[in-house]
Amino acid sequence: MRVPLSWLKEYVDLPVSPEALAQQLTLAGLEVEAIDYVGVAAPSDSPWAPDLTSPEPPEFIPWDPERILVGELLEVKQHPNADRLTIPVVGYGDGRSIEVVTGAPNIRPGMQGDKVVLALGGARLIDGHAATRQWITLKPSKLRGVRSEGMVCSELELGLSEEHEGILMLPPDAPVGMPLRDYLGDIVFDIALTTNLSRALSIVGVAREVAAITGGQLHLPTPHAHATGPSIEGRVTTAIETPELCSRMTLGLIEGIQVGPSPIWMQRRLLLAGMRPISNVVDVSNYVMLEWGQPTHAFDADRVTDQHLIVRLAEEGERLLTLDKQERILSHERLLIADRRGALSVAGVMGGYESEVSSTTTRVLLEAASWNPITIRKTAQALRLPSEASRRFERGVDPELPPLVQQRCLQLMQQVAGGTVAQGIVDVYPQPFVPPVLDLTATEVERLLGVQLSPQAIAACLDRLGFTTMITGSSVHVHVPSYRLDVTIPADLVEEVARIYGYHNVPETRLRAELPVQYTDTMLAGEGVVKDILAASGLYEVISYSLTNTQAVEAWEGRAIDATDYLHLANPLTTERSILRRSIAPELLQIAAADLNQRPTIRLFETGRVFEPNPPELLPKELRRLVIVLAGPRAQAAWLGPDTDLLDFFDLKGIIENLLARLRIEGVEWTRVEDSRFHPGRSARLKAHQGDPSQPLGICGELHPDTRNRIGFTVGRVCLAGLDLDALLALRQPVHFQPLHNQPAVFQDLAVIAPVEVEAARIQQVIATHAGPLLESILLFDQYSGAPIPPGQRSLAFRLTFRAADRTLSDSDVNKIRERIAQRLSSELGATVRGEA
Amino acid sequence: MIEQLDQMQQAALAELGSINTLEALRAWRQRYLGKQSPLGEISKGMGKLSAAERPAMGQRINAVKQLLEQAFAACETELQTAAQAAELARDQVDVTMPGRPVQSGRLHPITQVLREIEAAFAQMGFGVWESPEVESDEYNFELLNIPANHPSRDMWDTFYVQTPQGADQVVLRTHTSPGQLHAMRYFAPGPTRVILPGKCYRYEAVDATHDMQFYQVEGIAVGDNITMADLKGTLAQFAEQVLGTVKIRFRPSYFPFTEPSVEVDVSCTFCQGSGCRMCKHTGWLEILGAGMIHPTVLRNAGYDPEKMSGFAFGLGPGRVLQLKYGVSESRLFFTGNVRFLEQF
Numbered sequence A: 001m002r003v004p005l006s007w008l009k010e011y012v013d014l015p016v017s018p019e020a021l022a023q024q025l026t027l028a029g030l031e032v033e034a035i036d037y038v039g040v041a042a043p044s045d046s047p048w049a050p051d052l053t054s055p056e057p058p059e060f061i062p063w064d065p066e067r068i069l070v071g072e073l074l075e076v077k078q079h080p081n082a083d084r085l086t087i088p089v090v091g092y093g094d095g096r097s098i099e100v101v102t103g104a105p106n107i108r109p110g111m112q113g114d115k116v117v118l119a120l121g122g123a124r125l126i127d128g129h130a131a132t133r134q135w136i137t138l139k140p141s142k143l144r145g146v147r148s149e150g151m152v153c154s155e156l157e158l159g160l161s162e163e164h165e166g167i168l169m170l171p172p173d174a175p176v177g178m179p180l181r182d183y184l185g186d187i188v189f190d191i192a193l194t195t196n197l198s199r200a201l202s203i204v205g206v207a208r209e210v211a212a213i214t215g216g217q218l219h220l221p222t223p224h225a226h227a228t229g230p231s232i233e234g235r236v237t238t239a240i241e242t243p244e245l246c247s248r249m250t251l252g253l254i255e256g257i258q259v260g261p262s263p264i265w266m267q268r269r270l271l272l273a274g275m276r277p278i279s280n281v282v283d284v285s286n287y288v289m290l291e292w293g294q295p296t297h298a299f300d301a302d303r304v305t306d307q308h309l310i311v312r313l314a315e316e317g318e319r320l321l322t323l324d325k326q327e328r329i330l331s332h333e334r335l336l337i338a339d340r341r342g343a344l345s346v347a348g349v350m351g352g353y354e355s356e357v358s359s360t361t362t363r364v365l366l367e368a369a370s371w372n373p374i375t376i377r378k379t380a381q382a383l384r385l386p387s388e389a390s391r392r393f394e395r396g397v398d399p400e401l402p403p404l405v406q407q408r409c410l411q412l413m414q415q416v417a418g419g420t421v422a423q424g425i426v427d428v429y430p431q432p433f434v435p436p437v438l439d440l441t442a443t444e445v446e447r448l449l450g451v452q453l454s455p456q457a458i459a460a461c462l463d464r465l466g467f468t469t470m471i472t473g474s475s476v477h478v479h480v481p482s483y484r485l486d487v488t489i490p491a492d493l494v495e496e497v498a499r500i501y502g503y504h505n506v507p508e509t510r511l512r513a514e515l516p517v518q519y520t521d522t523m524l525a526g527e528g529v530v531k532d533i534l535a536a537s538g539l540y541e542v543i544s545y546s547l548t549n550t551q552a553v554e555a556w557e558g559r560a561i562d563a564t565d566y567l568h569l570a571n572p573l574t575t576e577r578s579i580l581r582r583s584i585a586p587e588l589l590q591i592a593a594a595d596l597n598q599r600p601t602i603r604l605f606e607t608g609r610v611f612e613p614n615p616p617e618l619l620p621k622e623l624r625r626l627v628i629v630l631a632g633p634r635a636q637a638a639w640l641g642p643d644t645d646l647l648d649f650f651d652l653k654g655i656i657e658n659l660l661a662r663l664r665i666e667g668v669e670w671t672r673v674e675d676s677r678f679h680p681g682r683s684a685r686l687k688a689h690q691g692d693p694s695q696p697l698g699i700c701g702e703l704h705p706d707t708r709n710r711i712g713f714t715v716g717r718v719c720l721a722g723l724d725l726d727a728l729l730a731l732r733q734p735v736h737f738q739p740l741h742n743q744p745a746v747f748q749d750l751a752v753i754a755p756v757e758v759e760a761a762r763i764q765q766v767i768a769t770h771a772g773p774l775l776e777s778i779l780l781f782d783q784y785s786g787a788p789i790p791p792g793q794r795s796l797a798f799r800l801t802f803r804a805a806d807r808t809l810s811d812s813d814v815n816k817i818r819e820r821i822a823q824r825l826s827s828e829l830g831a832t833v834r835g836e837a
Numbered sequence B: 001m002i003e004q005l006d007q008m009q010q011a012a013l014a015e016l017g018s019i020n021t022l023e024a025l026r027a028w029r030q031r032y033l034g035k036q037s038p039l040g041e042i043s044k045g046m047g048k049l050s051a052a053e054r055p056a057m058g059q060r061i062n063a064v065k066q067l068l069e070q071a072f073a074a075c076e077t078e079l080q081t082a083a084q085a086a087e088l089a090r091d092q093v094d095v096t097m098p099g100r101p102v103q104s105g106r107l108h109p110i111t112q113v114l115r116e117i118e119a120a121f122a123q124m125g126f127g128v129w130e131s132p133e134v135e136s137d138e139y140n141f142e143l144l145n146i147p148a149n150h151p152s153r154d155m156w157d158t159f160y161v162q163t164p165q166g167a168d169q170v171v172l173r174t175h176t177s178p179g180q181l182h183a184m185r186y187f188a189p190g191p192t193r194v195i196l197p198g199k200c201y202r203y204e205a206v207d208a209t210h211d212m213q214f215y216q217v218e219g220i221a222v223g224d225n226i227t228m229a230d231l232k233g234t235l236a237q238f239a240e241q242v243l244g245t246v247k248i249r250f251r252p253s254y255f256p257f258t259e260p261s262v263e264v265d266v267s268c269t270f271c272q273g274s275g276c277r278m279c280k281h282t283g284w285l286e287i288l289g290a291g292m293i294h295p296t297v298l299r300n301a302g303y304d305p306e307k308m309s310g311f312a313f314g315l316g317p318g319r320v321l322q323l324k325y326g327v328s329e330s331r332l333f334f335t336g337n338v339r340f341l342e343q344f
Ligand SMILES: [Zn+2]
Pocket: B268, B269, B270, B271, B272, B273, B274, B275, B276, B277, B278, B279, B280, B281, B283, B284
């Protein structure tokens, strides 16, 4: 809501400066986002002072009170050397005058007495002739041989609008010589209003708040039109078919008007408040809406058949040409004002083209009604017609306003368009407003605010806001005024008390209420632990978008996806983010590819939720997942001569093994996997021995070159692991303390020669199974193939650590075990142990 | 004999003076103190002496021996020290060369700041909860006192999800507030005190400071006699812990699920309240929205609003990062840009 100060001051006295008022309004919930200083210089300490030092002028500029003045055309002469130029002689009071040269088309030789804006040499204005918005400081100059001592100004040059066709003509009663600042200057508050503040969608509403907050005196006149025409009674009628959607309908009539532009003061205020002037009748309707908050609609009375207005729902498919000249096809839900022949306007939202006030209109039928907010909102949304009117109706308008604004509109119309006002108005108001009554106790105020206030203090706060109060014991009996329909429960009143009492007076206390029994969300906490382990493993955590697109998913999957597997947005902003991820991989891979343009090596991980449709349930499954991506050289080329090989499967496996170890998950099996997204020889599926064996823990490997190409990687190897974090966290085991034995450990190195097809894990398993309870650990520390190992075979070297709790192991203890292992390796796997026959 | 002894001592010491390697020193020792050494020869000649001469001569020989041994030890120490010094000199490096790189990872700034926020509220007895990111319209709006066709719906630009049941029943949560209901319904009629961090979504085009995805932390406390003053105290402590010593300020505001509702400002973290560009010269920065839980919401959660009261707040970790570190571009959060991530 934009509130010109000059307008506000008509309704309330301001005991404080505009800047102080802005501060107080903000602290009372009417957040002043900006103050516009229109022609007026801002105090230097104002937070909203425009930057006048910037090469580009601000939206509004100050007008030098010495050099920008109201002027009068004393005479306009033709320029001797140029047909399109004239030489107005402009008087500016006390017998002073100057000659200026202008090309303005609305200044013609022979004009006299018109009021204009005169700028004298030294005045700082906006350059009307420059291609971009820039400052100009006026200097007397010669134009085609004639000296121009100053300038007559356009709206653009004054920073009032973009209008530069002609110069700004002031009303005939503009006082010659007065600084323009004092005549047209204003200050405009730009107030951001929360949805509940419909009462402040008007100058009067803001004035009420200002009065309550500052204590300034409110002046609210009861407008009264000077009605001299024949009574409206019987000449205009109305019927409401849907009283639940239209609780009040009033009609007024003014005849013999002349449609034309509205006066400059009205146009100025409309513009400052953010509305465009149209014609005197429409401008009055808008002006009064801004002033009081009640929208009205003016019909050309001669276009209303039988002078009878009907409020009814539309026929399904009924058509109406609205005043934006769009043909609207209406559904049955739309509420209309119609006459016997058909629809005239969409109630509360937009008028019809046919019945609109035009330049030839002489009789105006003015409608001011109370509409059901929901029907207005639905209609404005369905027709995509949000307007100043619908914004007010859908938030709720004071039901007591229609007769008042009838008087105000008719009064102003007569003032600006002439005509005769018919006596009386039509007022159909089947269920008049009854003020809601609420009881507010001091205890309730204290219970919610934590502040002890007497009933008198509470009542005093509410009285200032226009509530009617009566104190009974410790309770305040409150009548809610018609303009405070937002107040329906005692908590609403508590807020009003708090606003006036001031939140800065509310103390800061510590919670004393009982604490609930708390528990730790072990899964959420576990996810945190996983993040820490991975960060400690050298990975960067990424958080990507949960919204992705089919192409990114298909680039990862390498095949067309089944749309039904995914949740789709009904209203995506972009196709790029239109489906919910089922895997973190597609987005993380895109990020990895982009990051590889900035860094040679990337090590990334992300944990988060993925979404799977779960019919017939309405809501999807939300599953916790982990994805790791590695790519690039293991280390940077550096003077220390590092390992610059590309990160590979075993880098990734090492990270995952460490993660599993830190989570104390044992017995995870890695098996080769055929998955077209991965390198067939360098990828594995992870399975846990515990839990559901059909549910793998995840997959880990190097991407297939085709996958890399689809995503756009240029690096030779890209490693990715996708793990089921829910499953991993469920497998976590608690720490199981092992006493430390002081007996020395005995080490045995075992070189096992076996066909290359025999997987290391299989060999290790046989060793572990037959090593017996004395085996403490087993480590595969070398692989070798080539002479003297026979072709097709390899040697794997394991270091076995044995320890007994109660004694020092002898060589013979260990040798026996070694023999047993060698036999088993031979019989089960056809493997031999070097050094054993 | 004595002369012989003196000459030998002099010769030995003279020779020692020119020795500069440990090998030469050992050879010297062999020569002068070994079995075949002149000293050994002289010792052997002791037998020829009279019993009266022997003790004096023996003492003399021992003195020379001791002297040479001491000279040897001193020379050995000297040579060892020199050898070590030479070795250290050879091992010298240019200490201005860069160190061996450490592969260190890091957590996303949002994760980092969430942990700070969680820790601050944990100290005040708030547990940490999660709730779904895809919600029903009922939980995201209706139960929070935001009915369909109410203008307050405009406060949330909402992504809807297509379902077989239609496109108006399932939403990507626009705030963490539906978590209030999940938590309160678990605890009611007993007290509740939790925070709920998580991802939220809004139908908003991405620019420097707006994003279609963001994080929020919901906080609620319900109990006997919980007041606005408690809310103020709780948030003041949070602000002090997470942002350093700052003042907080309440302004009346509007949220359908709280009444009264407030917007909470903290004194500007950049200018300490004296006014700067960041705070638009007001000295204050908006940080979160809060209020006393609306009676309708309490009732929807299973509480009797006449008996129990509570507060709720919703704060953005992104906003905290902005206030704490001046992170002005929230759109960097979800790009995974390493140049952004490595700053935290
Ligand atoms: Zn500041």
